[in-house]
Amino acid sequence: MLKKLLFVFTFLLVSSLWAKRPNIIFLQADDFRASGLSCQGNKIAKTVNLDKLAEQGVRFSNAYTVAPVCQPSRVSFLLGQYQRTHGVGFSTKKSLSEAQWDVSYPARLRDAGYYTGFIGKFGVERYDFKGKANEKFDYWMAHDGWSKFFPKEHKNTAIYKEKKSDIITEIMGESMEQFLDTRPADKPFCLSVSFSAPHGSTSTTMCKDGGWLMNKPANLSPLIKDHPVYGSLYRNLDIPLPETMDGHPEQYLPRDVMNPEHGRNKCYAYNYTRERVKEHLYRYNQLIKGVDNQVGRLLEALKEQGLADNTIIAFSSDNGLLIGDYNHGGKGLLYDLTAKVPFILYDPRLPEERRGQVVDVPILSIDLAPTILSYAGVDIPKEMEGEQLQPVMENVETGRKEVFLESLFALRGNAYSEGVRSGKFKYIRHFRTPGQLKAMEKGRFGYGCKVEEIQFESPTIHEQLFDLNVDPGETVNLVNNPEYKAVLTKLRKRCKEESLDLKGE
Numbered sequence: 105m106l107k108k109l110l111f112v113f114t115f116l117l118v119s120s121l122w123a124k125r126p127n128i129i130f131l132q133a134d135d136f137r138a139s140g141l142s143c144q145g146n147k148i149a150k151t152v153n154l155d156k157l158a159e160q161g162v163r164f165s166n167a168y169t170v171a172p173v174c175q176p177s178r179v180s181f182l183l184g185q186y187q188r189t190h191g192v193g194f195s196t197k198k199s200l201s202e203a204q205w206d207v208s209y210p211a212r213l214r215d216a217g218y219y220t221g222f223i224g225k226f227g228v229e230r231y232d233f234k235g236k237a238n239e240k241f242d243y244w245m246a247h248d249g250w251s252k253f254f255p256k257e258h259k260n261t262a263i264y265k266e267k268k269s270d271i272i273t274e275i276m277g278e279s280m281e282q283f284l285d286t287r288p289a290d291k292p293f294c295l296s297v298s299f300s301a302p303h304g305s306t307s308t309t310m311c312k313d314g315g316w317l318m319n320k321p322a323n324l325s326p327l328i329k330d331h332p333v334y335g336s337l338y339r340n341l342d343i344p345l346p347e348t349m350d351g352h353p354e355q356y357l358p359r360d361v362m363n364p365e366h367g368r369n370k371c372y373a374y375n376y377t378r379e380r381v382k383e384h385l386y387r388y389n390q391l392i393k394g395v396d397n398q399v400g401r402l403l404e405a406l407k408e409q410g411l412a413d414n415t416i417i418a419f420s421s422d423n424g425l426l427i428g429d430y431n432h433g434g435k436g437l438l439y440d441l442t443a444k445v446p447f448i449l450y451d452p453r454l455p456e457e458r459r460g461q462v463v464d465v466p467i468l469s470i471d472l473a474p475t476i477l478s479y480a481g482v483d484i485p486k487e488m489e490g491e492q493l494q495p496v497m498e499n500v501e502t503g504r505k506e507v508f509l510e511s512l513f514a515l516r517g518n519a520y521s522e523g524v525r526s527g528k529f530k531y532i533r534h535f536r537t538p539g540q541l542k543a544m545e546k547g548r549f550g551y552g553c554k555v556e557e558i559q560f561e562s563p564t565i566h567e568q569l570f571d572l573n574v575d576p577g578e579t580v581n582l583v584n585n586p587e588y589k590a591v592l593t594k595l596r597k598r599c600k601e602e603s604l605d606l607k608g609e
Contacts, residue, residue, distance in 0.1 A: 125218075125292040125480055125481060126292065126414050126415065126416050126451075126453070126479055126480070127292050127293050127294070127295075127411060127414060127415040127416070128213075128218075128292075128293075128294045128295075128415070128416045128417075128418075128476055128479060128480060129294075129295045129296075129297065129402070129415060129416070129417045129418070130181075130294075130295070130296045130297065130417075130418045130419075130420075130472065130476065131297050131299070131399065131402075131417065131418065131419045131420075132178075132181065132224075132296070132297065132298045132299065132419075132420055132421060132422060133299045133301065133302070133392075133395055133419075133420075133421040133422075133446075134174065134225060134250075134298070134299055134300055134301060134302065134303035134306075134421065134422055135174075135302055135303045135304065135421065135422070135423060135424065135425040135435065136302060136392065136395070136421035136424070136425075136445070136446060137421075137424040137425055137441060137444070137445075137446075138165075138167065138421075138424060138440070138444040138445055138446050138447075139441075140302075140392050140421075140446060141154055141155065141158070141446050142155055143155040143158050143159075143163065144163070144165065144446060146389070146392070148338055148341060148343055148385075148389040149338070149389040149390075149392040149393045149396070150393070150396075151392065151393070151396040152396065152400070153396050153397070153399040153400035153403060154396050154399055154419060154446075154448065156403075157399070157417060157419060157448050157450040158448050158450075158460070159459070159460050160450060160452075160454075160459050160460065161417075161448055161449050161450030161451060161454065161459065161460075162448070162449045162450075162451075162454075162458070162459075162461045162462075162463060162497050163447070163448050163461070163462050163463070164447040164448070164449070164462075164463045164467050164493075165462055165463065165464050166444070166464055166465065166466040166467065166525070167420065167444065167445050167446070167447030167466075167467050167468070167469070168443050168444055168445065168466060168467070168468055168469070168507055168509055168525065169421075169422065169423050169424075169443055169444075169445050169468075169469040170186045170187065170468055170469050170470050170509070170510065171186070171187040171193065171423075171469075171510070171511065171512070171513075172423040172424070172435050172436055172437065172438065172442045172443040172511050172513070173193070173194065173422075173423055173435050173436045173511070173513045174227055174303075174422045174423065174435075175192065175193055175194055175227055175228065175229055175230075176190075176192055176193030176194070176196070176512070176513070177422040177423050177469060178225075178226075178227040178228060178298070178422055179192045179193075179200060179228055180469055180470050181420070181422070181469050181470075181472055181473065182208040182209065182210065182228075182473065183204060183207050183208050183470075183473060183487070183488070184207075184209070184470045184471075184472070184473030184474050184484075184487075184488030184489060184490040185207075185470060185487065185488065185489050185490075186470065186489060186510065186606060187510070187512050187555070188510065188512065188555055188606055188607065189489060189606070190204060191554065191555040191556075192228065192230060193512055193513065194513060194515050194552070195512055195513050195514045195515055195551065195552045195553070196512055196552065196553070196554060196555045196558075197552050197553065197554055198230070198554060198555070199230040199231050199232045200228055200230065200231040200232065200233075201231075201232050202232065202233055202234055205231070205233060205240060207485050207487045207488065208473070209294070209472075209473040209476045209477055210222070210240065210241065210294065210296060211240065212477055212482050212483075212485070213294045213476070213477070213480055213482060214240075214241075214242070214294075216480060216481075216482045217291065217292070218291065218292050218293060218294045218480065219242050219243070219287050219288055219291040219292070219293040219294075220240075220241045220242050220243070220293070220294050220295075220296075221241055221242060221243030221244070221245075221283045221287075221293065221294070221295045221296070222240075222241045222243070222244055222245075222246045222295075222296045222297075222298070223243075223245045223246055223276055223279045223280060223283065223295065223296070223297045223298065224245075224246055224247070224276050224279075224297055224298035224299055224300060225246070225247060225248075225249075225250065225251060225298040225299070225300050226246045226247065226248050226298065227248065227249075227298060227422070228248070229248050229249060243283050243286070243287070243295075245263060245264075245279040245282070245283075246263070246298070247260050247261045247263060247264075248260060250300060250303060250305035250306075251272045251300040251305065251306065252272070252305060252306065252309040253271060253272060253306050253307075253309040253310045254270050254271065254272070254309065254312060254327070255272045255275065255300075256270060267279070271334070271394075272300050272301070272306060273299060273300070273301045273306075273391070273394040273395060273397075273398055274394070274398065276297060276299055276300075276398055277397075277398035277401040277402065279297075280295070280297060280398070280401070280402050280405065281401070281402075281405050283295055284405050284406070284409055284411070292480070294476070294480070297402075299395050299398070301391040301392070301394055301395050302387075302388045302391035302392050302395070302425075304371070304372065304374075304425075304434075306391060307384060307387040307388060307391055308374065310322040310325065310328060310334060310387060311324070311325040311327075312325065312327060317373060317374045317380065318374035318380040318381075318383040318384050318387070319374075319379075319380060319383075320383070321339070321383060321386070322334065322383070322386075322387055323335045323336055323339065333390055333393050333394050333397065334390050334391075334394065337390055337393065338386055338389050338390060338393075339386055343382060343385045343386065343389070345378055345381055345382060345385075345428065346381070346427065346428050346429040346430075347577065348429050348430045348431070348577065348579060349378070349381065349428040349429065349431060351430070351431060352364075352431060353430065353431040353432060355431075356430040356431070356579070357430065357437075357566070358566055360519070360536075360565050360566065361518065361519045361534045361565065361566045362432070362437075362516070362517070362518045362519070363517050363518075363549070364431075366516060366517030366518075366549045371433075371434065372426075372432070372433025372434040373433075374433070375426065375427055375428045375432070375433025375434075376428070376431070376433065378428075381427060381428035384427050384428075385427060388425075388427060399419070412452060413452050413453075414452065414453075415452065416449070416450065416451045416452075416479055417448075417449075417450040418447075418448065418449050418450070418472060418475075418476070419446060419447070419448040419450075420445050420446060420447045420448075420469065420472065421445045421446055422445070423435045423442055423443065423445065424440070424441050424442045424443065424444055424445060425441065425442065426439070426441055426442055429441055434516070435513075436511055436513040436516065436518060437511065437518070437521065438509050438510075438511055438521050438522075438523050438530075438532050439578050440530075440572070440576070440578060443509055443511075445469065447467065449475070449493065449497070451479075458497065458498075461497065463496060463497065463500055463503070464500070465496060465500050465503035465504060465505075466503075466504055466506065466507040466525055467491075467493060467496070467503070467504070467507070468490060468491075468507055469490075470488070470489055470490030471490040471491050471492070471493050472490065473488055473490055474488050474490045474491060474492045475490075475492045475493045475494065477492075478492040478494055479494075491504070505526065505527070506524055506525060506526035506527070506598065507524070507525050508522070508523075508524055508599070508602035508603070508606065509522065509523045509524070509525060509532075510522040510523070510603075510606075512555070512558065514540060514550070514551045514552070515550040515551070515552065516549075516550065517544070517549035517550065519534040519535055519536045519540075519565060519566070520534070520535055520536070520537070520540075520558065520560075520562075521533065521534045521535075522535075522560070522599060522603055523568075523599060524595050524598050524599045524602060525572075526595060526598065528571055528572050528573040529569065529570065529571060529572065529591055529595060530568075530569070530570045530572055530578070531567070531568070531569050531592070531595035531596065531598075531599055532567065532568040532569075533564045533566075533567050533596070533599060534564065534565055534566040534567070534568075535560075535562045535563060535564050535565055536562060536565060537558055537559045537562045538559060538562070539551070539553055539557060539559075540553075560603055560607060567583045567592075567596075568581050568583065569581060569582040569583045569588060569591065569592055569595070570582065571588075
């Protein structure tokens with residue numbers, strides 16, 4: 105009898121402690137620019153639900169991804185590490201190991217008693233786990249790689265075949281509801297949701313009957329022409345084209361940094377004519393609205409289940425996107441349009457006077473993982489390079505004054521790049537390694553190697569310096585302006601110091 109009472113007491117005590125621990129949801133979009141939020145400048149798509157989270161939470165206006173392309177960025181979000189540290193990426197040939205996964209926030213929370221789930225695009229793609237990726241979570245409704253707009257008929261997204269909806273973003277909303285309905289009520293949970301929108305693989309496949317090159321309006325398709333979002337929404341608006349689209353690509357980046365014949369590859373060929381860019385912008389904003397609608401669906405489900413008052417929600421994106429900007433398409437560069445991401449933290453327990461706060465000091469995508477662990481009361485592993493954001497929300501003076509950025513993506517014939525955002529200035533250096541140059545001599549323009557083989561001390565082939573207060577579009581390179589010589593010298597030095605520090609030297 106005594107043992108039974110002791111068991112009941114222990115169970116109630118643990119349940120009580122768990123009840124005080126918040127539920128945590130991380131919502132991650134795909135290729136969602138920082139300016140994609142209407143509260144952060146989008147004049148087309150009205151992101152009313154995400155804006156609501158920002159109004160009742162904290163919005164970080166200068167959040168940067170540490171890897172401006174999907175796969176390495178997603179690993180960085182999970183592990184709280186730069187790509188240079190974890191080594192996983194399209195151009196850095198490494199698989200995520202079991203030991204590395206143990207550092208991730210989902211693994212740590214699961215070990216701490218959280219019920220964990222993953223929905224959508226896992227995106228890690230290369231991993232050496234003892235089991236499959238789905239075994240790393242208690243709930244799994246996800247896929248690797250990218251997804252088409254209608255995912256059910258494709259092998260890598262066949263897991264969604266039994267879902268009611270046929271559209272990938274709506275399937276995410278349906279899966280979030282299922283997770284909440286089936287979770288154990290006596291445990292706190294952490295749910296990671298990775299939307300496939302507004303990624304190009306989703307926008308280009310809105311038409312099953314052609315149109316993947318944006319060469320005709322998607323709403324001509326009978327499958328979506330009457331859809332309230334993907335039909336005619338926004339098509340009555342004259343969406344302005346990027347101002348930088350009228351210039352030649354080499355006006356912004358010289359040929360030895362990004363050769364237009366190689367950098368403007370077929371994946372983003374729909375971003376190189378005015379008509380197709382216009383069509384892409386219509387679809388892009390519709391897909392943003394589609395994501396926002398599912399966020400609203402989630403908020404309603406949390407409210408219905410009585411979970412709204414104890415569930416923290418974070419929202420961000422793996423990277424931004426160029427849509428004809430600088431006469432390019434895609435990502436991988438360190439422009440704000442590709443490296444800057446939306447970042448919202450909503451905590452329903454936040455005092456009224458601190459809600460709606462906009463934090464302008466720079467933060468990084470690697471800050472998410474330690475912040476989540478801190479919310480859950482779980483120790484932050486020493487391997488994480490990010491910083492928890494709770495102190496910054498309480499006092500911005502505790503935040504960083506500058507952030508180090510890098511892009512190790514070199515599959516489009518482009519150079520490597522690294523840089524520093526410090527105050528109103530951003531400095532970027534582009535460089536090519538001997539190995540990359542040798543491969544190019546042999547006609548191999550898509551280059552890949554292990555991180556430890558990248559010679560970061562390789563000579564700089566091009567530099568950029570922008571005053572973001574005066575030139576937020578990053579079109580005026582101040583490198584050769586004598587008035588900024590002192591700033592250039594200082595940021596060159598800081599970039600080298602940060603690079604060496606990250607390399608462990």
